[in-house]
Amino acid sequence: MGASSLGEPATLLVTCGSALYILRVTEASFSVPPSAPASVERAKRELRRQLGDSKLLEAEEAVARYARDESEAEAEPPDVVVLAESREDILTTLAIAERFRVPVTPRAGGTGRTGGAVPVARGIVLSVSGMNQIREIDAREGLAVVGPGVVLADLQRAVEAEGWFYPPDPNSLQTCQLGGNVAENAGGPRAFKYGVTRDYVLGMEAFLMGGQALSVGRRTRKGVTGYDVTALLVGSEGTLAVLGDVTLRLIPKPASVMTLLISFASLTAAAGLVEAATAARLVPRCFELLDRNTLAAMRAEGNPIDPRAEALLLVEVDGEPAACERDAERLAALADDLGALTVEVAQGEAPRERLWAARRAMSPAVRKMAKHKLSEDVVVPRQAMGELLSRVARVSEETQIRTVTYGHAGDGNLHVNFLWDHEEERPKVERSIERLFQAVVELRGTLSGEHGIGVLKAPYLPLEQSPQLIQLQRELKRVFDPQGLLNPGKIFPRVGHGAC
Numbered sequence: 001m002g003a004s005s006l007g008e009p010a011t012l013l014v015t016c017g018s019a020l021y022i023l024r025v026t027e028a029s030f031s032v033p034p035s036a037p038a039s040v041e042r043a044k045r046e047l048r049r050q051l052g053d054s055k056l057l058e059a060e061e062a063v064a065r066y067a068r069d070e071s072e073a074e075a076e077p078p079d080v081v082v083l084a085e086s087r088e089d090i091l092t093t094l095a096i097a098e099r100f101r102v103p104v105t106p107r108a109g110g111t112g113r114t115g116g117a118v119p120v121a122r123g124i125v126l127s128v129s130g131m132n133q134i135r136e137i138d139a140r141e142g143l144a145v146v147g148p149g150v151v152l153a154d155l156q157r158a159v160e161a162e163g164w165f166y167p168p169d170p171n172s173l174q175t176c177q178l179g180g181n182v183a184e185n186a187g188g189p190r191a192f193k194y195g196v197t198r199d200y201v202l203g204m205e206a207f208l209m210g211g212q213a214l215s216v217g218r219r220t221r222k223g224v225t226g227y228d229v230t231a232l233l234v235g236s237e238g239t240l241a242v243l244g245d246v247t248l249r250l251i252p253k254p255a256s257v258m259t260l261l262i263s264f265a266s267l268t269a270a271a272g273l274v275e276a277a278t279a280a281r282l283v284p285r286c287f288e289l290l291d292r293n294t295l296a297a298m299r300a301e302g303n304p305i306d307p308r309a310e311a312l313l314l315v316e317v318d319g320e321p322a323a324c325e326r327d328a329e330r331l332a333a334l335a336d337d338l339g340a341l342t343v344e345v346a347q348g349e350a351p352r353e354r355l356w357a358a359r360r361a362m363s364p365a366v367r368k369m370a371k372h373k374l375s376e377d378v379v380v381p382r383q384a385m386g387e388l389l390s391r392v393a394r395v396s397e398e399t400q401i402r403t404v405t406y407g408h409a410g411d412g413n414l415h416v417n418f419l420w421d422h423e424e425e426r427p428k429v430e431r432s433i434e435r436l437f438q439a440v441v442e443l444r445g446t447l448s449g450e451h452g453i454g455v456l457k458a459p460y461l462p463l464e465q466s467p468q469l470i471q472l473q474r475e476l477k478r479v480f481d482p483q484g485l486l487n488p489g490k491i492f493p494r495v496g497h498g499a500c
């Protein structure tokens with residue numbers, strides 16, 4: 001594992017029944033032994049023979065680009081990258097990889113936040129980006145069949161041109177791809193009203209290590225035949241199967257959308273609007289919250305944000321035009337009652353985009369605040385969001401690690417970002433993350449709302465899940481991938497605690 005994996009040993013306290021176990025997670029816990037060089041060479045020779053040179057990257061500079069994603073995780077470059085263009089290319093790669101016992105890391109857009117596409121055991125990175133055909137949009141049934149390398153924004157544009165709508169919208173939509181979205185069960189701002197990727201996946205083609213193809217799921221809206229293997233594969237982070245064409249359910253495109261940008265003098269008041277709106281049975285399609293540190297970063301970049309504001313909420317409603325206007329008015333009135341400083345309302349593409357610009361400016365602005373940024377995407381029940389935000393502030397005060405927090409407040413899904421500049425601050429960052437996760441579990445939340453566990457959160461899984469549940473999942477993985485060659489080093493903690 002490369003230098004920017006978790007540096008210092010971390011200590012985790014894990015409860016199991018009435019017992020308390022202490023897990024010591026070291027650098028070695030993450031390392032997965034690479035294959036023997038001779039096996040890799042034989043596999044490469046066979047890949048060249050069966051796929052041809054044009055579908056392989058082997059040069060140092062070329063493979064180096066596949067050693068990381070959009071997280072802090074980084075690995076040695078893979079031995080070879082396969083640029084798959086078809087299902088046959090995937091099948092060939094998986095057959096050769098199993099024959100020579102070489103690990104395979106599937107990769108789509110490479111925008112993951114937890115190191116899921118990072119090849120921690122080197123071997124083969126299997127890129128599906130070339131499988132970027134929208135095969136079918138069935139406007140009568142309301143479904144689409146798409147290759148795993150289709151960029152999400154391209155799919156959204158294509159279905160909207162036909163009057164349909166595919167709601168999942170991770171903010172990386174211009175570069176992330178459907179294979180990665182399904183493997184991570186991606187969410188996004190619109191999840192509050194429309195749910196996440198899982199709610200739209202009807203079926204898929206899945207490829208197992210060794211080179212076996214399975215048709216999983218269905219094209220119909222209903223279906224309860226056998227186990228729900230589709231649901232198991234959605235969110236499996238590339239550890240069970242490589243996903244090919246995916247069949248997606250579409251819904252009618254909403255007739256009209258209105259956006260509100262509301263500023264508040266306190267985070268509590270902003271969180272109060274989310275509470276008040278849900279109590280009033282209003283279901284906006286999104287509730288994006290930005291805290292004071294995020295606003296400070298944006299102001300530093302020249303974004304004109306009311307100097308009195310300590311929190312911003314971006315709220316969006318959709319539906320029939322009259323219903324939209326009524327909901328927007330009710331939200332504005334609730335915001336007024338809570339002492340909102342400003343309420344801006346926009347309808348129509350260009351004015352709405354102007355309000356969204358504030359939200360989109362946030363990520364690059366925060367990036368510039370420090371040399372390193374680690375973004376957690378925890379979820380707590382909505383009512384516990386205020387408590388979580390105070391705990392984050394306390395942790396930051398204690399450890400002196402700066403935080404900025406924003407996220408999908410309607411879902412209680414907050415992106416807590418830890419920022420630091422110097423390598424020696426790492427142990428304090430680890431301590432902050434642990435404290436955050438402990439608070440989340442105490443508040444009956446979950447460690448990840450949408451980014452998955454990947455490599456970075458693997459050591460913390462026992463904080464949330466029992467040893468028995470983790471063991472059951474390990475056994476499921478063995479059924480799909482007996483030799484543990486598909487995306488090794490992901491999801492499961494590699495600690496020899498043997499507790500419970």
Ligand SMILES: Cc1cc2nc3c(=O)[nH]c(=O)nc-3n(C[C@H](O)[C@H](O)[C@H](O)COP(=O)(O)OP(=O)(O)OC[C@H]3O[C@@H](n4cnc5c(N)ncnc54)[C@H](O)[C@@H]3O)c2cc1C
Pocket residue numbers: 069070105106107108109110111112113115116117128148169170171172175176177178179180181182183184185186187188189237238239241242243244363450451487
């Ligand atoms: C600026 C920014 C904003 C983001 N906002 C959001 C957000 O709002 N909501 C959200 O959910 N996420 C968000 N993300 C995280 C990320 O974009 C999502 O997790 C996305 O779904 C990853 O897709 P990808 O194509 O980049 O996948 P990759 O990063 O390439 O891979 C992600 C995982 O999927 C596996 N995988 C990829 N393709 C396949 C396949 N064909 N078969 C099997 N496994 C496969 C990989 O092995 C890896 O484990 C954001 C990221 C960035 C950089």
